[in-house]
Amino acid sequence: MKRIDHAIVEFKEMDEMAKRDSLVHSVNPVVKLIITIAYIFVTVSFGKYDLSGLIIMCLYPIALFEISDTSIGACFYKLRIVIPLVCAVGIFNPFLDKETLLYVGNVAVSGGVVSMFTLMLKGVFCIMASFVLVATTSFDEICAALRRLHIPGFFVTLLLLTYRYISVMMEEVSVMTDAYMLRAPGQKGVHFSAWGSFLGQLLLRSMDRAEELYSSMRLRGFNGEFIYASLDPLKGRDYAFLFASLGIIALFRFTELTAIIGQLVM
Amino acid sequence: MIEFNNVYFSYDKEHTVLDGISFKIEKGESVGLIGANGAGKSSMLKVLLGLLPHDGEISVNGIKVCKQNLAEVRRVLGFVLQNSDNQMFMPTVLDDMMFGLCNYGMSKKDAEARVDEVLEQLDLVSLKNKYNHKISGGEKRMAAIATVLAMQPEVIIMDEPSVSLDPYNRRAVINVINRLEQTKIIASHDLDMIMETCTKVMLLSGGRIVAVGTTDEILRNKKLLEENRMELPFGIAAADR
Amino acid sequence: MHMADALLAPAVAATMYVASGATAAVSVHKLRKEDDEAKKLPVMAVTAALVFAGQMINYTIPGTGSSGHICGGMLLSALLGPQAGFLSMTVILTIQCLFFGDGGLLALGANIWNMAFYGCFVGYFLIWKPIMHSKLFGKLSTKAAQRSRIILASILGCVLTLQLGAFSVVCETNLSGITDLPFGAFVAIMQPIHLLIGLVEGLITAAVLTFVFESRPELIKELDGGSELVNRHSTKTVVAILAVAVIIIGGGLSLFASENPDGLEWSLFGNGDAGYSDNMGLDEDDYGISSTAAEKAGKLQDSTSILPDYAFADSDSAAGTSVSGLVGSAVVAAVAIGVCVLCGALKKKKKC
Numbered sequence: 090m091k092r093i094d095h096a097i098v099e100f101k102e103m104d105e106m107a108k109r110d111s112l113v114h115s116v117n118p119v120v121k122l123i124i125t126i127a128y129i130f131v132t133v134s135f136g137k138y139d140l141s142g143l144i145i146m147c148l149y150p151i152a153l154f155e156i157s158d159t160s161i162g163a164c165f166y167k168l169r170i171v172i173p174l175v176c177a178v179g180i181f182n183p184f185l186d187k188e189t190l191l192y193v194g195n196v197a198v199s200g201g202v203v204s205m206f207t208l209m210l211k212g213v214f215c216i217m218a219s220f221v222l223v224a225t226t227s228f229d230e231i232c233a234a235l236r237r238l239h240i241p242g243f244f245v246t247l248l249l250l251t252y253r254y255i256s257v258m259m260e261e262v263s264v265m266t267d268a269y270m271l272r273a274p275g276q277k278g279v280h281f282s283a284w285g286s287f288l289g290q291l292l293l294r295s296m297d298r299a300e301e302l303y304s305s306m307r308l309r310g311f312n313g314e315f316i317y318a319s320l321d322p323l324k325g326r327d328y329a330f331l332f333a334s335l336g337i338i339a340l341f342r343f344t345e346l347t348a349i350i351g352q353l354v355m
Numbered sequence: 356m357i358e359f360n361n362v363y364f365s366y367d368k369e370h371t372v373l374d375g376i377s378f379k380i381e382k383g384e385s386v387g388l389i390g391a392n393g394a395g396k397s398s399m400l401k402v403l404l405g406l407l408p409h410d411g412e413i414s415v416n417g418i419k420v421c422k423q424n425l426a427e428v429r430r431v432l433g434f435v436l437q438n439s440d441n442q443m444f445m446p447t448v449l450d451d452m453m454f455g456l457c458n459y460g461m462s463k464k465d466a467e468a469r470v471d472e473v474l475e476q477l478d479l480v481s482l483k484n485k486y487n488h489k490i491s492g493g494e495k496r497m498a499a500i501a502t503v504l505a506m507q508p509e510v511i512i513m514d515e516p517s518v519s520l521d522p523y524n525r526r527a528v529i530n531v532i533n534r535l536e537q538t539k540i541i542a543s544h545d546l547d548m549i550m551e552t553c554t555k556v557m558l559l560s561g562g563r564i565v566a567v568g569t570t571d572e573i574l575r576n577k578k579l580l581e582e583n584r585m586e587l588p589f590g591i592a593a594a595d596r
Numbered sequence: 597m598h599m600a601d602a603l604l605a606p607a608v609a610a611t612m613y614v615a616s617g618a619t620a621a622v623s624v625h626k627l628r629k630e631d632d633e634a635k636k637l638p639v640m641a642v643t644a645a646l647v648f649a650g651q652m653i654n655y656t657i658p659g660t661g662s663s664g665h666i667c668g669g670m671l672l673s674a675l676l677g678p679q680a681g682f683l684s685m686t687v688i689l690t691i692q693c694l695f696f697g698d699g700g701l702l703a704l705g706a707n708i709w710n711m712a713f714y715g716c717f718v719g720y721f722l723i724w725k726p727i728m729h730s731k732l733f734g735k736l737s738t739k740a741a742q743r744s745r746i747i748l749a750s751i752l753g754c755v756l757t758l759q760l761g762a763f764s765v766v767c768e769t770n771l772s773g774i775t776d777l778p779f780g781a782f783v784a785i786m787q788p789i790h791l792l793i794g795l796v797e798g799l800i801t802a803a804v805l806t807f808v809f810e811s812r813p814e815l816i817k818e819l820d821g822g823s824e825l826v827n828r829h830s831t832k833t834v835v836a837i838l839a840v841a842v843i844i845i846g847g848g849l850s851l852f853a854s855e856n857p858d859g860l861e862w863s864l865f866g867n868g869d870a871g872y873s874d875n876m877g878l879d880e881d882d883y884g885i886s887s888t889a890a891e892k893a894g895k896l897q898d899s900t901s902i903l904p905d906y907a908f909a910d911s912d913s914a915a916g917t918s919v920s921g922l923v924g925s926a927v928v929a930a931v932a933i934g935v936c937v938l939c940g941a942l943k944k945k946k947k948c
Contacts, residue, residue, distance in 0.1 A: 093652040096696070103695050104486055129702045134606045137774065141921035145928045148935075155939045167697030171600040178603055178775045185776035191922070201776060208602055208774060215601035219701050223694050229446045231694070241624045243637070244683060250444060250641030251648070251687045256488035257440050258642075258649035266653065278654030278663035284800050288650050288666075289807030292643070292675075296815060299642040301441040303635055304406045308434050309455030309506065310426065312634060351924030444638075 107227040113157035117327040118234040125222040137204040150217040164220040175212035179205040246315040362411035374562035385539035387549035390559030391584035396542040433508030437515045439499040443487040493524030510538040546588035601700030605772035613705030623679035644684035664796035669715020678720040685712035714757040723753040728818040751798035758794030762786040
């Protein structure tokens with residue numbers, strides 16, 4: 090399948106996931122957005138050698154995954170984009186930072202190795218947290234939450250409209266790529282001679298489309314301000330969810346829970 | 356109800372798109388607008404809706420179509436675009452149907468009640484919370500019609516409502532059109548659909564109205580149609596054979 | 597070039613958020629003041645959506661077996677203007693981050709800065725506008741001169757803005773104290789790669805813009821009528837700007853050629869290359885995390901002599917990391933896996 094078709098499927102799957110129903114889905118999107126950002130913030134704030142402190146942070150997203158019945162496998166698919174970059178940066182650490190930090194049995198582990206793993210885990214955890222947010226919150230809910238957090242209406246409207254047209258445009262690109270490939274067997278991509286016209290054609294067509302779209306908006310009384318689907322105000326359980334989550338995250342960050350567990354076991 | 360008086364429009368000096376158009380449409384009429392590609396159908400509709408400028412006079416319900424009156428005029432006219440994707444720009448069908456209503460100052464609760472009512476009428480309740488990019492072409496067209504109906508316009512204007520629909524959905528659209536009591540203007544190349552839905556037909560060519568008459572008069576006139584790059588509707592041609 | 601959350605320290609991420617947020621706020625404010633604000637909205641949205649989809653088109657690079665794609669910052673600002681271009685690019689990056697895990701929520705501010713700010717504002721005001729208004733290629737016919745300026749501005753703009761973006765990535769990562777890679781070595785990896793990526797992006801952008809220019813010239817910003825208009829930028833300014841661009845780009849080139857400050861093997865760069873190219877576009881299709889990168893990493897381990905002495909070191913134990921921490925980590929990992937397995941089993945049972 091072509092890359093763009095993968096993207097179309099992925100896009101639709103994300104929508105599908107957000108439309109399901111669960112405890113996590115029903116939490117107010119403003120709360121979820123705040124918690125996700127807080128979680129990521131705290132996760133990246135762990136020191137570069139603090140592998141044992143960091144590892145407990147995995148419990149929170151995993152819990153959300155399980156409660157919302159979201160597949161962790163689907164999330165790991167997303168990692169393919171971020172992990173190479175993180176690895177590319179982290180992979181040098183073991184070579185450069187060779188001071189031994191700890192021993193596992195007889196084997197000495199250098200600081201570089203620990204910091205590399207810390208970095209990779211951070212990457213994984215952050216993606217997990219963002220993923221669970223999008224998998225349990227529809228895009229229009231996220232936009233409404235952004236509006237609630239006083240992001241300018243112009244920007245949020247732009248976000249919403251762009252989101253709507255991405256699938257339309259991806260279909261068009263896909264169809265055009267098909268049309269191209271059918272008459273250009275064996276080519277891996279668009280040939281140099283068609284570089285300009287391929288996207289250019291689509292661009293001109295989309296300018297006309299924008300014109301049409303604007304007509305359609307004006308005909309229905311649009312005068313520059315969108316009226317949003319309103320969010321429910323925060324309810325008691327939203328607050329409960331918010332404070333419980335923040336509490337758990339703080340607990341993970343500020344106590345050495347991992348070490349305590351280790352001592353208990355021993 | 357709708358009156359064109361010597362209306363002209365051109366994109367540039369050389370090409371006149373509308374070349375002196377005059378006609379009247381009475382309340383409750385359903386008028387088919389036919390003509391070859393580039394005859395000026397779409398431009399005529401856009402001029403009427405105030406999306407394109409014009410010379411001459413157009414009035415809707417006695418209100419002159421000009422910049423100051425646009426909001427009022429557009430309240431009366433409901434336009435279903437040819438490409439439903441361009442019409443449905445909100446994430447879900449519900450959002451889209453609410454869009455116009457809220458812009459005209461309706462409260463969200465009332466607007467949603469209106470949406471429910473229209474969806475019920477058109478038997479589309481299942482579409483209410485669906486995403487616009489995930490419904491089929493046929494559903495999208497019906498939903499686009501619903502967004503316009505929710506505004507309760509007095510005139511419904513449709514640009515190629517049956518294009519790229521399968522027979523089942525085309526039939527569904529025709530049934531909806533026939534059920535509507537409003538004044539209707541339908542621009543289309545689907546002459547069989549015009550035959551079924553319109554009482555009056557206007558034939559455009561080169562920016563002028565070359566013929567106006569009852570549907571039967573015009574759509575059975577083989578010579579007239581062929582002169583203007585069209586042919587007899589399939590239904591009539593088959594009956595004649 | 598998408599930064600990942602993990603590569604940023606909170607303070608750096610927050611700073612970048614503030615910088616990008618302020619730019620966005622100013623842009624929104626500026627657009628709001630324009631008359632056709634309402635009309636801009638659909639145009640921006642549809643163009644942004646197209647660029648989003650257009651990023652997935654593969655372009656074969658002549659003479660090589662590989663293919664590239666575009667990022668679109670310069671393209672957007674040349675068509676929409678700097679503010680609208682910036683906001684459209686911001687929207688693209690936001691949606692990418694949410695739906696495709698490209699970058700991350702925390703790194704979004706940095707990504708907007710690295711890609712949208714440089715591409716739209718710096719590229720526009722420093723390259724696009726001056727060149728489009730300049731007398732360059734004045735000897736050619738008006739149309740040919742305009743076309744040549746478009747091509748020059750696109751290529752220069754893309755190369756320069758990508759260099760700046762890549763440099764920012766290095767600065768942000770190093771400031772975050774994430775990597776032990778020395779600043780110089782990191783720069784030496786990033787800049788040359790992005791020189792190539794920028795060149796490809798520039799060529800594609802130039803091709804698309806000249807196509808648009810031929811059919812709908814009114815869509816291109818700052819298109820000068822030629823001699824009849826007053827040139828607001830003298831040749832001197834343009835030459836000065838070109839000089840700056842050349843220095844920055846030349847810096848990237850010289851790094852490419854120079855000896856690596858830390859004596860890292862060049863083979864190491866191949867590794868970085870694999871990771872970055874996935875984000876920035878070269879060879880996207882051929883690339884698999886497990887295959888290329890892992891393979892290269894594997895070879896690297898075999899060939900590098902530094903490696904053996906870190907595995908079984910006999911130096912003194914670095915105090916600090918406790919055994920209990922280690923055991924605790926193992927327990928947490930076990931619990932996490934256990935939860936997943938258990939829940940998975942329960943779900944299966946339910947379905948039966």
